Amino acid sequence: MVLRTAGGRLSLLVFLWSVAVVLGQYGWSVTYTTRSICTLKGSTVNLSSSYTYPSGTVTSTFWFIKTFDVENYVNLRNDSDYNGRVTYHSDKTNGHTLTITDLRESDSATYKFRFITDQTGGKYFGNPGVTLSVTDLQVKVTTTWWSTTLTCSTTCTLTGNPTYTWYRNSKIVQGASSPSYTFYFKTEDSFYCAVKGISSPAVCECD
Incomplete structure (x- = not known):
């Protein structure tokens, strides 16, 4: 909106007022x-x-x-x-x-x-x-002729770079940022991983 006067002062005043109204909506x-x-x-x-x-x-x-x-x-x-x-x-x-x-x-x-x-x-x-x-914690098992790798798996990437703790027969065997744990001999031991006190289901690696 532009209003013209001899000195142009009124048009400037109206323009400034219009700007103030718009900014007031934010x-x-x-x-x-x-x-x-x-x-x-x-x-x-x-x-x-x-x-x-x-x-x-x-x-x-x-x-x-x-x-x-x-x-x-x-x-x-x-x-x-x-x-x-x-x-x-x-x-x-x-x-x-x-x-x-x-x-x-x-x-x-x-x-x-x-x-x-x-x-x-x-x-x-x-x-x-x-x-x-x-998400919940699940353990994926990958087996070769010479080793078994357990991976603590989630459906999304956990926020905050958590520490994964691995347990073997309820005793801690690894605590690190890695979600995987590898062992090299057949065993009937029970394994599970935990993050922030939340545990996965146990996995038994039997012969």
């Missing part, structure tokens, strides 16, 4: 600390975010994965699938953390954070969210 954001997490069944995970808004007071904050319609977001605390396994923690700098305990493979989903303010239309959630993949 200022809403949600930032996720991590966008993708792969972790183990039975473990605990923390999903973190921070948010900004232009004005007003925040009246409600929550995480969700389900919606029933355009404006009906299901707070995880009210979702029967997460009963007793979800806690929220907020800090003074607009940070918000979701903790889920006793993870199940069915918890694999994209989690999003939503907040509501006391301003008209003051509702916002952040895309794309945090993609959580929950």
Whole structure:
């Protein structure tokens, strides 16, 4: 919009006012600390975010994965699938953390954070969210004529470069970043791997 006056001052004022109105529509954001997490069944995970808004007071904050319609977001605390396994923690700098305990493979989903303010239309959630993949531990066996290699396997790459601990008859035989363990003689011993206290099913290498 351009209005002309003899000195041009009015047109400049109107232009600046228009810019201010456009900028006033912004200022809403949600930032996720991590966008993708792969972790183990039975473990605990923390999903973190921070948010900004232009004005007003925040009246409600929550995480969700389900919606029933355009404006009906299901707070995880009210979702029967997460009963007793979800806690929220907020800090003074607009940070918000979701903790889920006793993870199940069915918890694999994209989690999003939503907040509501006391301003008209003051509702916002952040895309794309945090993609959580929950996997269990399985042991794959590779045998040659002279050795057997056991590999602790997951359906996704575990977040955080975890340490794999190998047990032979319940005694630790290897603790390292490698998910594989090799031995060179036939045995009836029982082997299993563990990550962060979560164990795989046992494997017996019998003659």
